[in-house]
Amino acid sequence: MTNHTGRLYALALALVVFFVAWAVVAARPWQPASPDPRLHALAVRQAQLRRDARLVQQIVSRQRPAHLSGAAVAPSVRIVNLPPLTITRTS
């Protein structure tokens, strides 16, 4: 190996060492990692939606019409003098 080739290898090695050192310093490993601000915004939005959902549920349960109520109810029936809308029979 000539002196010239040796100098080229040394220069290349110095460049590699320089850029690796640059990358290490740029990453600032001595500072604590900060959370992704997008994740933080999502968490805030999720909490807000949960609060809204609870509020909507409270309003709906106060205003729930009878036809949407799934709770067991006491039967309410009487004989009337009207034409039937449907007929029950043995199936």
Place this chain on the structure above:
Amino acid sequence: MTRRTFQAMGTDVELLVDAPGAERHLADAEAEFRRLDRAMTRFRGDSELRRLNRDGEIEASPDLARVVALALDARERTGGRFDPTVHDALVAAGYDRTFSELEDGPSSPPTPAGGGFRVDGRRIVLEPGVRLDLGGIAKGYAAERAAERLAIAGPCLVNAGGDIAIRGGCWPIGVEGFTLELTAGGLATTGRDRRRWRRGGREQHHLIDPATGAPARTDVLRVTVVAGDAVEAEVAATSLFLGGEPGLPGVVVTDDGRTRLVGGLG
């Protein structure tokens, strides 16, 4: 008023909804009814109920687990008059295929019901030799679930071959020449005037007396009961047909054509 009719669970199903433009909800309700039919019929080889009857133990869907739990509770509440373990008795009586395919054949000895089964969460376990028939109670349950779907559109009624579920509204229903106005709860009619066939030259019907394992011999032809929902009404109607006390409002028709209002109706 919008109406849709279709065939499922071996009977005519009618959906009524008091709301305009409810086509999508009617389709939803029909799909829900058919889904439950596919899971709980004993006539399809791939149904969940058939798998339970074949294997004796399964991790069931929430719907099947719920219906079997309701049936178990109904058996206890009615002192065994309503009993889903009549499967083998029905088969012995000749009801071993869909009703439209039934034909006369040799008779088999009756098979008393009453075998054990339990539901633990979604796990259903049958004792050896026990098989379930969920016919009527599954129909009532499907009517209630379909009504839940339809109620999103507005006040509605689901009539599954006499098992009626309602949500809201005021529904005049024809029963034995009367019109009953139902504003809450459910209604069921059961009897031996339909779904009957001959076996060994003798008339058979689908209402098995669990104590004898044979079609019930009674002078009652047909009963209608109003209860908290269609499932409860179906259980109460079966119990009343088999000699139970008429605690709920209802109508009883006997062989001689007499009609009796019971349970404070009238």
